[in-house]
Amino acid sequence: MASEKLGFGIEQLGENGIAWILMKIRVDIQRNPKVGETITIETWPQEPGRIEYGRDFIVRDEQNHILIKAISSWVVMDLRQRKIRRSSSVPIHFSAVDNRRAIEAKLGKLKAAGTLETAYQKMIGYSDIDFNGHLNNSRYVDYVMDCFALQEHQKYHITSIEVHFTNEVLPGEVIELKKDTSAAQENGVYIEGINTNTNKVVFKSRLRIEAE
Structure with a gap:
């Protein structure tokens, strides 16, 4: 995983009694990969907020055409207290942050337009x-x-x-x-x-x- 290469994977966080929790994600699909097709997944972190950590994704085919783009928002949870931790209170620091966005959009509120x-x-x-x-x-x-x-x-x-x-x-x-x-x-x-x-x-x- 990309987070493991940065030193903040599941096992590393688990040693501190915390874990990544996905809160929001948006995935835009240009084309679904085919069975047997080789794809490349690029992912990078955003600058951490007060409690949220953003991570973007781009999936490409062998011709470098974009198949899928995604943006996501994560938090860090204290596994013992089952509470979200502020970014300032956890040992996660990125040496470099890529400010590109896979999708130029914000993960805003979702609500029904009519009857459920x-x-x-x-x-x-x-x-x-x-x-x-x-x-x-x-x-x-x-x-x-x-x-x-x-x-x-x-x-x-x-x-x-x-x-x-x-x-x-x-x-x-x-x-x-x-x-x-x-x-x-x-x-x-x-x-x-x-x-x-x-x-x-x-x-x-x-x-x-x-x-x-």
């Missing part, structure tokens, strides 16, 4: 969690994709997805997936997940879709 309708419910099991003991960030995207029927996946493809993670989810808890398709004519879909055990919103997402 329940898509389905999902109980969190062992295979859904990460080494921190809560729901793995990558699984949220799977759950978002499952909000659509196979026929809808065959008719449309995603050109952009933004996800904001607001509350952790633990094994045994249930997420209710809700979606708002009122802006589908403008190629926008909003989806959020609510923890039925706590009634808290655990994530919000916004998708841009295009017809095949």
Whole structure:
């Protein structure tokens, strides 16, 4: 991992009782990589804020064409207190910061444009969690994709997805997936997940879709 090369990977932070937690991410897709295709992933950190650490990504094919661009926002959590730590209180310092942005945009607030309708419910099991003991960030995207029927996946493809993670989810808890398709004519879909055990919103997402 890029963070490990900088000296701030999972193991290094774990020795200090802290861990990286992804809070927000936006991924813009020009083209999906093909099976067997060789790709190159470039990533770099942004200047740390008071509590947030930005990291950008660019994925290219063998002809150096950009396939995917992404921007993300991370925080550092104290694993014992389960609280977010300020950047000034953790031993993370970048010797050089690249001010380029993969996407010229801010990760602002996400909200529904219309009425939310329940898509389905999902109980969190062992295979859904990460080494921190809560729901793995990558699984949220799977759950978002499952909000659509196979026929809808065959008719449309995603050109952009933004996800904001607001509350952790633990094994045994249930997420209710809700979606708002009122802006589908403008190629926008909003989806959020609510923890039925706590009634808290655990994530919000916004998708841009295009017809095949």
